[in-house]
Amino acid sequence: MTGVLRDPRPGALPHGTAVPHGTTRRGGAPNLGPRAAAGNRAALLAAAREIFGSGGTDAPLSAVAKRAGVGQGSLYRHFPDRLDLVVAVFEEQVVAVEELAATPDADLADLLGLVTRNAVDSVGFVDLVRSRVPADERIVALGERVAAALGTRLAGATGSGDVPAGTTSDDLLLAVAMMAGGLSQAEGEDRVRRARRAWELLGLEVRIPDAA
Amino acid sequence: MTGVLRDPRPGALPHGTAVPHGTTRRGGAPNLGPRAAAGNRAALLAAAREIFGSGGTDAPLSAVAKRAGVGQGSLYRHFPDRLDLVVAVFEEQVVAVEELAATPDADLADLLGLVTRNAVDSVGFVDLVRSRVPADERIVALGERVAAALGTRLAGATGSGDVPAGTTSDDLLLAVAMMAGGLSQAEGEDRVRRARRAWELLGLEVRIPDAA
Amino acid sequence: MTGVLRDPRPGALPHGTAVPHGTTRRGGAPNLGPRAAAGNRAALLAAAREIFGSGGTDAPLSAVAKRAGVGQGSLYRHFPDRLDLVVAVFEEQVVAVEELAATPDADLADLLGLVTRNAVDSVGFVDLVRSRVPADERIVALGERVAAALGTRLAGATGSGDVPAGTTSDDLLLAVAMMAGGLSQAEGEDRVRRARRAWELLGLEVRIPDAA
Amino acid sequence: MTGVLRDPRPGALPHGTAVPHGTTRRGGAPNLGPRAAAGNRAALLAAAREIFGSGGTDAPLSAVAKRAGVGQGSLYRHFPDRLDLVVAVFEEQVVAVEELAATPDADLADLLGLVTRNAVDSVGFVDLVRSRVPADERIVALGERVAAALGTRLAGATGSGDVPAGTTSDDLLLAVAMMAGGLSQAEGEDRVRRARRAWELLGLEVRIPDAA
DNA sequence: TATGAATGAGGTTTCATTCAT
DNA sequence: GATGAATGAAACCTCATTCAT
Secondary structure, three states: OOOOOOOOOOOOOOOOOOOOOOOOOOOOOOOOOOOHHHHHHHHHHHHHHHHHHHHOOOOOHHHHHHHHOOOHHHHHHHOOOHHHHHHHHHHHHHHHHHHHHHOOOOOHHHHHHHHHHHHHHOHHHHHHOOOOOOOOHHHHHHHHHHHHHHHOOHHHHHHOOOOOOOOOHHHHHHHHHHHHHHOOOOOOHHHHHHHHHHHHHHOOOOOOOOOO | OOOOOOOOOOOOOOOOOOOOOOOOOOOOOOOOOOOHHHHHHHHHHHHHHHHHHHHOOOOOHHHHHHHHOOOHHHHHHHOOOHHHHHHHHHHHHHHHHHHHHHOOOOOHHHHHHHHHHHHHHOHHHHHHOOOOOOOOHHHHHHHHHHHHHHHOOHHHHHHOOOOOOOOOHHHHHHHHHHHHHHOOOOOOHHHHHHHHHHHHHHOOOOOOOOOO | OOOOOOOOOOOOOOOOOOOOOOOOOOOOOOOOOHHHHHHHHHHHHHHHHHHHHHHOOOOOHHHHHHHHOOOHHHHHHHOOOHHHHHHHHHHHHHHHHHHHHHOOOOOHHHHHHHHHHHHHHOHHHHHHOOOOOOOOHHHHHHHHHHHHHHHOOHHHHHHOOOOOOOOOHHHHHHHHHHHHHHOOOOOOHHHHHHHHHHHHHHOOOOOOOOOO | OOOOOOOOOOOOOOOOOOOOOOOOOOOOOOOOOOHHHHHHHHHHHHHHHHHHHHHOOOOOHHHHHHHHOOOHHHHHHHOOOHHHHHHHHHHHHHHHHHHHHHOOOOOHHHHHHHHHHHHHHOHHHHHHOOOOOOOOHHHHHHHHHHHHHHHOOHHHHHHHOOOOOOOOHHHHHHHHHHHHHHOOOOOOHHHHHHHHHHHHHHOOOOOOOOOO
């Protein structure tokens, strides 16, 4: 059943008394025009990072919008579905890992350390690694980029004996997921401690950078 | 991304301070228990009849629930989707037509008259006949029942010359849709007048009963 | 006979693709200044015709703007409210009917046929005929123009016996609405068939032109 | 070895189908009075095991009740909050581990294997290990029982060199959490494979029993 | 004690409309 | 003039939880 010639508020009132539907401007934030777009996107990302970091990736999107100081609609414009936002948030971290991998003097311990720092800092990271649906391809793609970055140091690490021969980059990704699993339910300082112990149990050396 | 061990209000507050989620009881209508079920269903139907009658079948369902004095959830329990409600509303009318068709001394003019009365009284009736999607099968089924009921008088009407030879029950349904189309944008008394004129143009006699 | 559904901007591409022939700013669509006004208006009309034709007149206006390759703001500048756009779209058809009425050798069957073609081709046409609010005066005015155009052939048709004596031009408009009502829920070829049968039931001869 | 995932009410039918052996009232499911309490509790547990196993521990509780063929109210009577139900479900598994630990000839590989089997079979297991709130004490208690059970084999395993000296029972629990983390997003047979590889990376031998 | 309907909060999403640039 | 991002109201729907019977 579809509306007809669309009553602005279909069916609300028998007829007449149209109340403007999406009318804005009532003390809220001003419409800053297109110029705000980039800023809003960044604000949304920052807000999502915080909210997902502390509440996990299934926190209400409305909370993200509110935290960003942005209307719900803007959130949806920038990130049409929740996963778009999640991916965007974590992509920043992936990019950081890739950048580090581009640095000649970073070794596997550094790369894993950076990944670990991200996991320690963000509850949402675990979600990444744990959604039970068959894993959206965007998430998978992110994982593959991490695996690739880690893989660039695999030969070196194997050669130096830091990593057992036969270790694949998939194994490294699995190890990361395991480390993340080990963080579950831990809070505060305990998270770093657990992460360290997890890597010890895995027999891998990592150098976790200090929190930003 | 799915919640975990479901925080009652996931992500709302970092931790603790659970606020009961669906807690009710706050001055609203009391939960009368299962006994209310039948009454509520009836109330919903009545409300839907009114709301759909004046606002068309795409009026907000929340309006129906409110008018029925019932929570939204109850509406969804009884009628899982909008079409269920629409069908239920119009089925009452179809049943009435079938009942009339079961009366030996009702002729085609009576049956069409009853259908016309329904159309005149309810804006929503037109919607029935007009949804542009390929017509849900439940709606189609309703139409077929009307066609069948009308069909029981077709031979008689053809025989008496009230209806041209070669008229099918599909034609009768088409004629009903046409009559309904003719009501568009008409209001109040004008609706009956238009309906009458529509039938005249179609060359069919109908006996429209007075409004209930 | 003017092709009513002709596309002023035939090659309108699926999405975006604003006609580029001006100075570009910031990578977005070019702002052509006043020069573009007429072209944009035409593009919007063409887009609206398509969108309303397939989705009904309550399709999202944003879809129209996007299809036209035009900003939302421009849409609102040209057509301050939805009805303005609807009216403009259908006015094209009305004009075509009027033009046909100006042709001496077109008779009522031709005029009704053209109207029917429009109805068959556009889902939105039915909406016109069926909005439940008291009918905006702009719509009414459009109806009156059609009635007037049809009225110019009424005497002739009555004289030749094609139409029963006593038929008014309002009746013709009603008949059109009825025919449109009969198209409900029909799709594809079925629409023409239904239209033909509707006219048969009404006892009127119409000559429906082929689709453009 | 007790089959942990055994179904106390094996024939639980897809929906509804409360065990009928009492007086019926008003056509609905029979109210069996106190007699049914134990049976209902078992049915709820079984249902929860299935639902949580396939949908995670945040599946709708209504789904559990429906699957158990029991009213929502009964669910709440037996398990006042969601965690009670979760705990009860996993407690069965813990008990099984404890029972296995009571068997003299089971070694650490057997105990870890059983835990692994549970994790592989139930998506919900991962949730256990990953809730982000500060970990309810009931969950913690469950963890401690598992740690204790595993701890009974720690000395032996350390002695035989199967486990490095310095490994604590907390480490074993951490390892389990890590293994569970490694299962994320894996489905079907892949889950066992991942689990095996996880234990390899951890350098621990486990004997995973076949699925029940 | 079991049942199952009722409740309503709140998350998600869409869109008409405005407005800085 | 044109652009297109921003806005927020409101519809939709789901579910935890209560409670009359």
